[in-house]
Structures are given as structure tokens and as C-alpha cells.
Amino acid sequence: MTPALSIRDLGIRMGGRQILHGVSAEIHEGEFIGIFGPNGAGKTTLLRALLGLCPISCGELLVFGKSPGKANHSIGYMPQRGDSIEGTALSARSLVSAVRRGESWGIPWPSSASRNDVALALELAGASSYADRPFSVLSPGEKTRVMLAQSLIDKPRLVVLDEPLASLDPKNQMLLVEHIEKLRKETGTTVLFIAHDINPLLGVMDRVLFIAGGGAALGTVDEVITAPSLTRLYGMEMDVIKTDKHVFIVSSESNVTEAACHA
Amino acid sequence: MLDQLLSNFSYDFVRNAFFAGSIAAILGAVVGYFVIIRNVGFAAHALAHIGFTGATGAALFGLSSLQGMLLISCVAGALMGVSGNKLHRSELAVGMVLSFALGVGTLFLALYKGFAGQATSILFGNIFGVSHSQIVATLVLAILSLVALALFSKRLLFASLLPELAESRGISLTGLSSAFMVILGIAVTLASQVVGILLVFTLVIGPAGIAARFCRGFWSSILISILIGLFSVWTGILLACVTNWPPSFWITAIIFTLYLIGETLARYVFRLER
Ligand SMILES: Nc1ncnc2c1ncn2[C@@H]1O[C@H](COP(=O)(O)OP(=O)(O)OP(=O)(O)O)[C@@H](O)[C@H]1O
Ligand SMILES: [Mg+2]
Numbered sequence: 001m002t003p004a005l006s007i008r009d010l011g012i013r014m015g016g017r018q019i020l021h022g023v024s025a026e027i028h029e030g031e032f033i034g035i036f037g038p039n040g041a042g043k044t045t046l047l048r049a050l051l052g053l054c055p056i057s058c059g060e061l062l063v064f065g066k067s068p069g070k071a072n073h074s075i076g077y078m079p080q081r082g083d084s085i086e087g088t089a090l091s092a093r094s095l096v097s098a099v100r101r102g103e104s105w106g107i108p109w110p111s112s113a114s115r116n117d118v119a120l121a122l123e124l125a126g127a128s129s130y131a132d133r134p135f136s137v138l139s140p141g142e143k144t145r146v147m148l149a150q151s152l153i154d155k156p157r158l159v160v161l162d163e164p165l166a167s168l169d170p171k172n173q174m175l176l177v178e179h180i181e182k183l184r185k186e187t188g189t190t191v192l193f194i195a196h197d198i199n200p201l202l203g204v205m206d207r208v209l210f211i212a213g214g215g216a217a218l219g220t221v222d223e224v225i226t227a228p229s230l231t232r233l234y235g236m237e238m239d240v241i242k243t244d245k246h247v248f249i250v251s252s253e254s255n256v257t258e259a260a261c262h263a
Numbered sequence: 264m265l266d267q268l269l270s271n272f273s274y275d276f277v278r279n280a281f282f283a284g285s286i287a288a289i290l291g292a293v294v295g296y297f298v299i300i301r302n303v304g305f306a307a308h309a310l311a312h313i314g315f316t317g318a319t320g321a322a323l324f325g326l327s328s329l330q331g332m333l334l335i336s337c338v339a340g341a342l343m344g345v346s347g348n349k350l351h352r353s354e355l356a357v358g359m360v361l362s363f364a365l366g367v368g369t370l371f372l373a374l375y376k377g378f379a380g381q382a383t384s385i386l387f388g389n390i391f392g393v394s395h396s397q398i399v400a401t402l403v404l405a406i407l408s409l410v411a412l413a414l415f416s417k418r419l420l421f422a423s424l425l426p427e428l429a430e431s432r433g434i435s436l437t438g439l440s441s442a443f444m445v446i447l448g449i450a451v452t453l454a455s456q457v458v459g460i461l462l463v464f465t466l467v468i469g470p471a472g473i474a475a476r477f478c479r480g481f482w483s484s485i486l487i488s489i490l491i492g493l494f495s496v497w498t499g500i501l502l503a504c505v506t507n508w509p510p511s512f513w514i515t516a517i518i519f520t521l522y523l524i525g526e527t528l529a530r531y532v533f534r535l536e537r
Contacts, residue, residue, distance in 0.1 A: 051431040072432050079427045088300065088424070091479035095424060098481065102421030103432040107413050108481055134479055150425070 002065040004029045004158055004190040005050065010059035012042065012049055018214060019045050023059070025209060025218040027192075029157070032184055033218075034201045035194045037211035038234075043194045044080055046211065047160050051077060064157065073103070076156035076189075078147045080163050085135060092138065092146040093131040096121055100153045117153060125149035126179055140167035144176065152183070160192045165200060173200045180204075198225065198247050221247065271504040280390045280500050280510070283401050287453040288466060288492035290405045293412065294450040295471030296488050297443060301423040304468055305354055306343055306444070309361040311451040311463035313339045316368035318385045318460075322375045328385060329397060332455065333404075336448035339364070344441030388459030388511040390500065401453055408446045419443055420481060457496065458511045466492065469518040473525045477533070491521060 005027040012020040019042045027033055035043050048054045050061060052069020064071045085095065097110055097118045110118075122131045127145040130138060135146065144164050151159055161180070165173045181204040184191050195201060198208070198221070208224045210217045212233040217224045224230075225247055230238040237252035271277045298307045314332035321331020339360070346356070372382065384392065393401075412419075422429035422439050430436055447467075454466040470491035471484070478484035499514035506513075 052433075053427070053431055069431075069433060075431070077428055077431050079425070084302075084426055085424050089475055089477060089479060090300075090424070090481070090484075094480045098417075098420045098424050099428065102417065102425075102429060103434055104417055105414060106417055108417040108420050132479065150428075 001029065003027060003062075004031070004064060005192075006060070006062045006065075008060040010049075010061055011057045012045055012054065013057040014045065014054065020211070020216070021214050023211075023216040025216065027190065027207075027209075027218075029190050030184070030188050031206045032181065032191045032204055033193065033207055033209055034198065034205040035192060035209045035211065036196065036198060041211045042214070043211050044162055046216075047077075047162055047192065047194070050160070051075060073154060074157040076151035076154065076159040078151040078159075078161045078164060080166075080194075087136050089134045089136060091132045092127060092135050092149070093118055093122065095135055095146065096131075096150050096153055099150045121149045121153045122146075124152055124183060126175075141169070141172045144168060148176070148180070155187075156189060158190045158192070162194050163196070164193070165195050165197070170200075177201060177204055198249070199245075202245070202247065225249065268501060268505070271501065276391045276393075277500070277504060279393045279395065279398055281497065283393045283398050283453075284390055284457050284496040284500060284510075285493060286398075286401050286405045287450075287457045288470070288496040289489055290408055290450045291454045291467040292470045292474075292488035292492035293409065293485055294447055295467045295469075296475065296484055297412075297416075297419060297423060298447065298468055299471045299475045300420070301440075301443070303352060303444075303447075304464075306352070306357050307447055307451060307467055308464050309357045310336050310340055310343075310444070310448050311455055311460050311467070312361055313364040314452055314455055315385065315460050316364045316371065319368045319371035319375065319382070322381075323371055328381065329400060329452070329456070332385075332452045332460075333449065335364075336452050337445045338448075340444030340446075340448035341441050344444035345437060347437060384459070385455070386459050386461050387509065388455065388457055388462060390457045390510050391503075393456060397456065401456065404449050405453060408449045411442070412446055415439065415442065458514055462511055462515055465515045465518050466496070469522065470495070473518075473522055476525055476529050491518070495521070 003026045005025065007023055007025045010020060010023040011018065037043050045054060049056055050063055050068050051072060061068055064074065097114060098108060100114055100117055122128045125145045125148040127142065127149050130142055135143065138146065144167070148164065151161065164176060168176060177200050180191060180193070183189070193201065202221065205221065207219060208221055210224050210230070210233060213235045215233055217229055217233055225240055227238055227240050230240065230249060239250045239252050241248040241250060298304055314336045317331035317335030318328035320335070321328050418434055419439055422434050422436055426436055451463050451467055454463045458466050471488040473491055474484045474488035478487055495514050495517040498517055499510050502513040503510035
């Protein structure tokens with residue numbers, strides 16, 4: 001079976017700076033991958049590269065065996081920010097409906113098939129109850145759900161979510177993660193999930209892709225989230241504190257946890 | 264009273280005004296809705312004003328002012344589109360181009376002295392002076408624009424709302440915005456025949472802006488926008504017939520009133536935040 005994502009010795013340069021280099025990873029279909037790393041590490045850049053939105057300077061990146069941009073109809077994408085629609089009076093339902101087969105020609109006439117798909121995606125994302133209110137008045141957490149619905153609309157084989165937990169409270173973080181996990185079980189989609197705190201994802205992730213210092217490490221939590229492996233990535237002394245249910249990454253020098261740094 | 268109003272329609276120029284006004288209002292309402300969701304209001308405003316240079320230049324080169332405006336607005340629109348998403352949303356970039364273009368317009372005006380009299384009607388509109396051939400041109404242009412827009416409106420809606428996502432599905436944002444800006448160039452030119460270059464904002468952005476404040480669906484927004492546009496143009500022309508005040512005044516006054524009512528309702532009745 002072709003892997004969902006196969007990355008070999010990938011390098012990305014942007015604005016004259018080497019953002020990522022020597023990244024290799026193979027992600028299988030149906031996996032739930034948590035992507036972590038400090039601000040500016042290149043997490044969003046990697047997602048954009050696999051969508052074909054930013055050029056690769058060296059190495060190879062294949063999505064379902066095809067080069068980036070060639071398999072995008074089977075990828076659902078939730079961008080880190082939706083600035084362009086912050087003020088819109090359009091309802092969540094209209095937004096999701098605009099995304100459905102958004103790349104087709106003609107007029108955006110909502111057929112009954114389209115209305116069903118939209119209702120289903122909203123249902124799946126748990127956003128049905130406020131689907132007809134204007135998007136601009138929804139709370140950040142509700143907006144996240146709508147954006148999730150939007151990413152599910154064209155029945156993707158791969159869903160890439162860029163920090164869906166930002167601006168959610170701990171309870172809603174948990175609910176959203178459970179929700180996405182349930183979705184994955186039902187539909188068998190591959191999930192790439194960027195977050196800053198590892199803990200909400202501990203129970204559901206198959207593996208972790210940790211990006212720092214231009215490089216990346218892929219493996220299970222126990223393999224990657226260890227003091228030696230993170231020290232190598234960050235290029236500075238890092239410690240990992242594990243309790244029964246929690247993991248904290250701390251810099252040995254500054255005694256702040258990774259989660260606390262970025263919250 | 265009603266008889267008196269209807270008797271106005273026995274005049275050719277009133278019928279022409281109604282016809283040209285309706286076409287411009289419909290095109291303006293539809294295109295304006297995309298202007299609102301794409302957030303390119305200033306670029307739209309600038310495209311109309313750049314038309315002034317086209318009109319004054321046309322006189323120098325022996326073209327009609329409609330041809331001149333159309334040409335320059337479409338070319339400027341295409342250039343804005345090609346320059347990329349960031350640039351034509353940048354107030355600085357658009358403002359720079361606009362002021363330079365108007366400067367050139369002033370030069371043309373100075374070179375061709377006979378034009379000064381026409382300038383007022385270009386700036387403030389002269390709907391009662393629309394000729395039969397202008398109406399035919401207006402109709403053809405509006406139909407072409409609407410057909411073209413219909414061909415890619417689904418893409419345009421998607422790309423306007425979520426550009427990053429659209430790009431990730433292989434839509435060329437530059438191509439799309441260039442095509443849209445050319446159509447916008449046509450819409451502002453047609454609208455400027457009705458209310459004049461200076462007041463185009465009223466007809467192209469006003470109705471859609473009011474509609475976009477309330478309507479939660481794409482089609483309801485478009486429909487309400489068209490209705491507001493038609494209502495203001497029709498009422499404006501009738502009131503102009505009755506009072507002898509300029510139709511441009513009435514149309515802007517009606518749209519401004521609707522805007523105030525809409526804003527009040529949105530804030531205090533529907534409690535929508537800005
Ligand atoms: N278009 C660009 N031109 C130049 N540099 C860029 C560009 N886009 C991103 N970068 C740089 O690439 C680096 C990685 O950015 P990226 O957005 O991928 O970080 P991230 O890991 O997603 O961070 P965050 O946690 O803040 O979202 C940053 O240093 C950023 O400044
Ligand atoms: Mg990011």
C-alpha cells in the first residue's frame with residue numbers, strides 16, 4: 001500500500017533562510033500523527049509544502065504517491081487562521097457549502113446533494129446547532145468546529161489541521177480531540193494534527209512528528225519525547241518530565257515547560 | 264398622483280434612464296457583493312476614479328468617453344489583479360496609482376480644453392442624457408460580464424472566503440482576481456454613467472454592503488442586493504422627475520438612508536457585532 005505521506009531528505013528554503021532540512025518520514029494511511037515543535041519551527045510550512053503551497057528546495061515529498069498539489073482534492077485542510085472570514089455575516093452552513101467542490105466551475109447553486117453533504121459534515125464536526133447563525137458572531141471554539149466541518153466536506157483521505165486547539169478551553173480541547181478520533185475511526189482518514197501541548201493528544205496519537213531546529217523526528221511518544229532526542233533536535237539541553245498521565249517538556253536552562261511557553 | 268408619476272414614462276429620456284439605471288444597478292449589485300466579501304472596496308472606488316482619466320483621454324484620442332473609461336478601468340483592473348492579492352488590497356499601492364492616474368487626467372483636461380463642460384456630467388452622472396446606442400452598449404456589456412461571472416462564480420466565492428484553501432485546491436488566485444477586477448472595471452464604468460464617477464461607490468458597493476450585513480446565504484445576499492439597487496435607482500429617477508433635483512443626489516440619498524436603517528437594525532435589533 002502506498003503510504004499517505006512519504007518524505008525523504010526534504011529541505012525547504014524561504015526568504016533566503018533554510019527552514020527545514022533533512023526531514024524524512026513515512027506516514028501510513030489511517031494514522032493519527034501529532035505534530036509539535038516551538039513557534040517558527042516550520043510546522044505550518046511543512047503542511048503548506050505537502051499541499052503544494054510552498055516550493056521544496058531539495059528532497060522528495062509524496063502525498064498518496066503523488067507530488068504535492070496533485071492529490072489535493074483528497075486532502076481536507078484547516079488553516080491556522082481564518083482572518084479573511086472573521087467579519088462575514090454568512091452562516092457557517094453557507095461557508096461550508098462554498099468550500100464543497102469549491103474548485104468547480106459555474107455558479108454556486110446548492111443542489112440537494114450538496115445540502116446533504118454540508119449537513120452531514122456539520123453534523124460530523126458537531127457544529128449543527130449553530131450552523132445557521134452568522135459565522136462572525138460564533139465563539140472561537142464554535143468557529144473551530146465550523147472550520148473542521150469545512151475540512152471534512154469533500155470526504156478527504158487526509159485531514160491536516162493546523163492548531164485546532166488554539167483558543168479552546170481544556171474541556172473543549174478534549175472534546176474536539178475525542179471527536180476527531182471518532183471521525184478517524186469511522187472514516188479511516190489519516191490525520192495530521194498540529195498542537196503545542198502534547199497532553200490532550202496523548203491517548204489518541206499513533207505517532208509524533210516533532211519539529212525543531214530545522215530537523216524532525218518521527219516516532220511514538222516514548223521514542224521521540226525523550227530528553228536525548230529533544231536535546232538533539234533543539235540543539236540545547238532539554239528535559240522530559242513524565243507523570244502517569246502527563247508529559248512535560250522543559251528546557252533545562254530556563255525551567256519553563258513547552259506547553260506553558262506557547263499557551 | 265400616480266398618473267402624474269407614470270406620465271413621466273412618456274418621455275424617451277426617462278425610459279432610457281430607467282433602462283440603463285436598472286442594468287447598471289443589477290450588475291453593480293452582483294459584482295459589489297464579491298467586492299464586499301473580497302474586501303477590495305478601495306480598489307473598486309479607485310477603478311471608478313481612474314475612469315476619469317480614461318474619459319478625458321478619450322476626448323484627446325477621438326474615442327467616446329464610455330470607451331475611454333471602459334478601456335482604462337479594465338486595464339487598471341487587470342493590472343491590479345495581476346499585481347497580486349496583497350498589493351491591490353494595500354491602500355498605499357492603490358492610492359499611489361489612483362493619484363497618479365488622476366494627475367494624468369488633469370493633464371488631458373488641460374490639453375483638451377473643450378472637455379471641461381462634459382467633465383461635470385462624467386463626475387456626477389448624467390443618466391437623463393443616456394443615448395440609445397449607449398443603452399445597447401450597456402446591455403451587451405452587462406450580459407457579457409454576468410455570463411463571465413457565472414462561469415467562475417463558484418470558484419470566486421470559495422477563493423474570496425478562504426483563499427489559502429482555494430489555492431491548496433489548485434485555483435490560481437492571481438488569474439481569478441484579474442478576471443474579477445476586469446469585470447469590476449466594467450461594472451464601475453456602467454454605474455458611473457448613472458451616478459457619475461465620484462458616486463460609483465453608492466451603486467456598486469452600497470446595496471451589496473447593506474445586504475451583506477444581514478444575509479446569511481450567498482443567494483439571499485445577491486438577491487437583496489439587487490433589490491436594493493433597483494429600488495434606489497427607480498425611486499431616485501422618479502423623485503428626480505418630480506423635484507427636478509439631480510437623480511445622482513436622490514440615489515445616493517436613498518442608499519444612505521437604507522444604510523442608516525440597516526445599520527441601526529443590525530446593531531440594535533439583530534445585535535450583530537461589526
Ligand atoms: N513566506 C515566507 N517567507 C520567508 N520566511 C517565511 C515565510 N513563511 C514562513 N517563514 C518563516 O518560516 C519559519 C517557520 O514558519 P512556520 O509558520 O512554519 O512556523 P510554525 O512552526 O507553524 O510556528 P507556529 O507555532 O508559530 O505556528 C518562520 O521562521 C517564518 O518566519
Ligand atoms: Mg504554524
